[in-house]
Amino acid sequence: MAFESLSEKFQLLFKKMRRETTLNEKNMADALREIRVALLEADVNYKVVKNFVEEVKKKALGQEVYLKVNPGEMLIKICHDELVELLGSEETEIHYKKAGLTTIMLVGLQGSGKTTTAGKLAKRMKEKLHKKVLLAGLDVYRPAALDQLGAIAKKIDVDFFEMGTNVNPLLIAQKAKEKAENEKYDVLILDTAGRLQIDELLMKELQNIIDEVHPEESLLLVDAMAGQDAVNVAKAFHEQVPLSGVIMSKLDGDAKGGSALSIKYISGLPIKFVGTGEKLDALEEFYPDRMADRILGMGDVVSLVEKAKEVIDEKEAEREGRKLLQGDFTLEDMVHQMKMVQRLGSLGSIMKMIPGMPSLTEEQKSSAEKEMKVFENIINSMTPYERKHPECLKNSRKMRIAKGSGMTNADVNRVLKKYERTRDMMKQMKSMKGGGLPPGFGGFRR
């Protein structure tokens, strides 16, 4: 696999600079060139690559190199972290209106996956968020496009609205919105026809629809296989039809999907979801770190550096642990500890990662992340007093916390159980007067 040879190339490249302790212009040159090629081969736009590599270089200059790695590996790690930051965004969920109908419009080039994604979004909203969804077919141009959406709607048991192919899409949008509002739907998804961003007539059509129905979200579909021009397409769409985000389709293929970076970098548009299969439940949230691994294609090198860092982190954790033994162990302390341990745990699984087979790690990571989120949500819904005095948490308080955090009573109890177990262990540790971490801290390691 090309992926492996690239990492091997890196290992060779960096052997000669083993002994260097800081990153400088000279010892980074070869590595930067390789990173540049890797990004270009991942379809990141040429100009973006140029700027990005320059930024990474600036960030890296003078950085200390961890003991167990060499400058090149260190550089990849910096590059990876930078990628994660650039790809990330706070706004990955759909913005639903507090009350009333939320309208979502999907746009994009021909064949980018709008219709399939419309079905996936509808299924997700219906099943996960219990929304009442209406799918509307506005593609009156491609033969049988309405049949396709209709068949999908039927499959996922969501209502479908169409007016045939002899009608102006603007009118369909109007009528669909009318129906959705009258019949108290939560969400209306408009599936528009594929179009070129330079097709003035069809772009005008989109603008008219926007002016008429004012969608809360206008999402651009981008094919993971898209090349250098994808960023120009996104830019042109965004200039003519204000977009609120991007969905990347066909990420279950072996394309790297580098245009996600270009688009985020140039337009700032958040990537909200990724399509990972032909089945209608194959729509996932976007995780910047996974995307960074994929674009760089050097997840194994990144993990190596992480491991080197782990040594440092473990020392840090030990220090923290000792500090904790001095005072009372509160719920806040537990979240803090869990975050640290979780980090180590997921690093462990990165190490096991086989190039080209990241899905195992992703699942593990995401379930740990989800669990973490549950704990955080629950604890965030407590008052400061409750966090310091968990013993005051009786039924009514628990119910309020469950409601406030969107979790169940059972979740709240689970958090408290976990807290009690850990606290008891802390007490034991204290009485032993020893150092080290209580064994319960490993609970998040998978």
Added chain:
Amino acid sequence: MGLFRYLKEKFSKNRSEEKKEETKLYQQGMAKSRSAFAGKLKELNKRYQKVDSAYFEELEEILIEADVGVDLTLRLVEELLEKSEKENIHDPNVLEEELVDLMFVGYVEKGEGVINEIHYAKDSPTVLLMEGVNGVGKTTTIAKLAYRALKQGKKVLLVAADTFRAGAKEQLSIWAERLGVEIVLGKDGADPASLCFEGAKKALAEHVDLLIVDTAGRLQNKANLMAELGKMKKVLGREIPGAPHETFLVIDATTGQNGVSQARAFKEVSDVTGIVITKMDGTSKGGIILSIRDELGVPVRFIGLGEKMEDLKEFDLDEYLHALLMEA
């Protein structure tokens, strides 16, 4: 230049009146691709009285942004640089011609100069299998190829072997109706290979000239779906000797570096005989076809330059490179 001229004569078609008409269409279709690309190159040439290292770097940028691919681009620029030094060429306009030559010769050397038109079998229906990843425009391209064959007086039969995607067989049926050709249809989820069998039988019985098989879009890393293609191919070959006579891989012009991976995987399971590049009327340049040819030797046979039925053209390398690199 001698070799280039020779190859060019061999590879390009003679210019007739008809040809001139086609050239015009070609240029119109690629106008947007071309204007961005050639505009840049022209601007580049204007800015540089004499070439220097910055010139070559910008050239590299232009090629990579056309999705030509890093490896091939670096090689081309390297060769051009060498040539410029060895032969003391510093005029950007001359170098530009040299670059076209390099790309042209490079393409031609990678395989036989084939005739792009569909190769018809002598004593049986000719079977054309159409394949590609999802959303590249297979079904629309089939309609255009059928239209083309009909204009040449051929009897055409379509097989809707995409039984997976919702609305796929309806889409092809609408085209069949518009074109007035027959179509073999199955139920949703039916075995594509059994439809191939049915199609081949019908083609033989009714003395069809061209049988075009539409297949479901599939990503090339899905092993079982790729194996399904192999099975369809086998069934076709069992019913009609030598079938499929042509296997076209459809590639979307917006495709980036993944195009090479696509061509490699599809070639492995189904002996791709040519590529149809679609959606060239957008702003993408489709440079990946040069990398595909470079690495795998697969030739481009047809090029989609617009939405109309007659906008599918035989691929002409000379036209393509010139339209891509300079004002035609």
